[in-house]
Amino acid sequence: MTDTQWPRYMVFQQEGPDQPVVHNGTVHAPDAELAMLNARDVFVRRPEAVALWVVPADAIFTQTQEELAKNELAGEASGYRVEYYVFGKFAQQAQCRQIGQVAASSPQTAVQAAIAAFPDQQPLWWWVLPISAVRKSESTQAESMFLAARYKTFKDQAEYPVVSMMRQLRDKGKLG
Amino acid sequence: MQRAHQYALSGYLIAMADDELILGHRDSEWTGHAPILEEDIAFANLALDEIGHAKLWYELAADLLGEDQTIYPDRLVYFRDATQFRNLQMVELPKGDWALSTLRQYLFDSLEALRLEVLKHSRYTPLAEIAARIRTEELYHLRHSRAWVLRLGLGTEESHSRMQAALDALWPYAQQLAERLPGERDLHAAGIVPSSAALFDRWHIDAVEFLTKAGLQVNFQQFLAPSRREHTEHLPALLADLQSVARLDPEATW
Numbered sequence: 001m002t003d004t005q006w007p008r009y010m011v012f013q014q015e016g017p018d019q020p021v022v023h024n025g026t027v028h029a030p031d032a033e034l035a036m037l038n039a040r041d042v043f044v045r046r047p048e049a050v051a052l053w054v055v056p057a058d059a060i061f062t063q064t065q066e067e068l069a070k071n072e073l074a075g076e077a078s079g080y081r082v083e084y085y086v087f088g089k090f091a092q093q094a095q096c097r098q099i100g101q102v103a104a105s106s107p108q109t110a111v112q113a114a115i116a117a118f119p120d121q122q123p124l125w126w127w128v129l130p131i132s133a134v135r136k137s138e139s140t141q142a143e144s145m146f147l148a149a150r151y152k153t154f155k156d157q158a159e160y161p162v163v164s165m166m167r168q169l170r171d172k173g174k175l176g
Numbered sequence: 177m178q179r180a181h182q183y184a185l186s187g188y189l190i191a192m193a194d195d196e197l198i199l200g201h202r203d204s205e206w207t208g209h210a211p212i213l214e215e216d217i218a219f220a221n222l223a224l225d226e227i228g229h230a231k232l233w234y235e236l237a238a239d240l241l242g243e244d245q246t247i248y249p250d251r252l253v254y255f256r257d258a259t260q261f262r263n264l265q266m267v268e269l270p271k272g273d274w275a276l277s278t279l280r281q282y283l284f285d286s287l288e289a290l291r292l293e294v295l296k297h298s299r300y301t302p303l304a305e306i307a308a309r310i311r312t313e314e315l316y317h318l319r320h321s322r323a324w325v326l327r328l329g330l331g332t333e334e335s336h337s338r339m340q341a342a343l344d345a346l347w348p349y350a351q352q353l354a355e356r357l358p359g360e361r362d363l364h365a366a367g368i369v370p371s372s373a374a375l376f377d378r379w380h381i382d383a384v385e386f387l388t389k390a391g392l393q394v395n396f397q398q399f400l401a402p403s404r405r406e407h408t409e410h411l412p413a414l415l416a417d418l419q420s421v422a423r424l425d426p427e428a429t430w
């Protein structure tokens with residue numbers, strides 16, 4: 001039995017131009033384009049997004065406060081440095097949100113760099129993800145992806161008094 | 177707008193709305209049955225969008241005819257029989273497998289996007305405004321259906337053969353896209369709507385190029401397209417399902 005499960009992508013959403021990017025869930029998809037479409041259909045049914053990001057789940061490196069306390073601090077390896085987005089989760093119920101960006105030669109050292117760069121931030125859980133792994137929705141597609149929802153009043157439950165109507169029909173003896 | 181044009185345009189809009197309604201109903205049949213949860217949600221979204229578009233066109237038609245916009249669309253949807261519908265035969269075919277429904281969505285969406293692009297500039301402003309609004313959603317639909325046709329066409333042996341079978345089945349029906357809609361001749365002369373034949377020629381070039389890119393073989397035989405008054409045996413059965421609740425109590429206000 002081969003595993004036919006598609007890989008997991010983490011979905012991040014930005015609700016407004018001045019809002020931080022936050023993690024809001026997961027989709028399965030065979031590739032980044034379908035991950036983007038799935039993310040839109042699963043998470044953005046209302047006009048509350050200006051951007052979506054999808055990132056392969058296994059491209060994200062995480063460290064909890066407990067893990068950081070236990071681990072040897074990784075030294076800055078010599079090597080090619082790349083840019084990482086830094087996210088943090090500040091409470092059990094809170095969404096992981098974007099803190100900033102650092103350059104580092106490995107995910108482990110990116111966490112160290114984040115701790116040094118953002119001393120006033122104390123998340124329970126650090127996430128770092130290489131910028132190159134992130135697929136972002138394009139601004140030219142924002143209208144068809146997000147803004148169309150403004151007109152979709154036909155998706156509101158109030159538009160469909162079906163349940164109450166069916167009761168009335170039953171009471172009139174119209175239903176067998 | 178001249179009275180004759182108002183009447184012609186109402187017929188044109190109802191035909192477009194019938195396409196959207198029947199396709200939306202077929203799409204809704206995937207709810208709970210799609211191959212993967214994310215697509216279940218995506219197709220339910222698509223179905224709602226299409227039915228929402230139908231509602232907008234029926235309402236505009238009601239307005240042109242001086243009918244009540246809150247009542248007339250429901251009367252059209254629930255109390256006409258199959259002979260009075262003007263939708264394409266392609267949209268009334270049973271949903272088939274995932275390949276068929278996905279390809280049908282692509283064929284319909286791609287022509288629809290071209291039509292709406294022209295309607296956006298219609299000389300009848302209310303039509304132009306609604307076309308612009310619907311087009312933003314259609315662009316997303318098209319992106320979704322293209323993504324799937326491409327991946328299934330170029331995917332595994334099974335996905336490819338199912339997509340090819342879907343194309344062989346649907347392509348003859350797709351030729352009906354070239355036919356004029358009700359009232360089109362006069363409305364086109366007046367700069368209110370595009371020529372379906374001209375749209376179809378542009379569409380044909382794009383569609384063949386895209387389908388070939390998806391590894392599929394297009395059949396270039398000539399097919400005779402039926403008129404929009406003719407339907408397959410699938411439409412009465414679909415309507416029986418769609419209209420059953422409304423007809424339990426025709427007097428009810430929903």
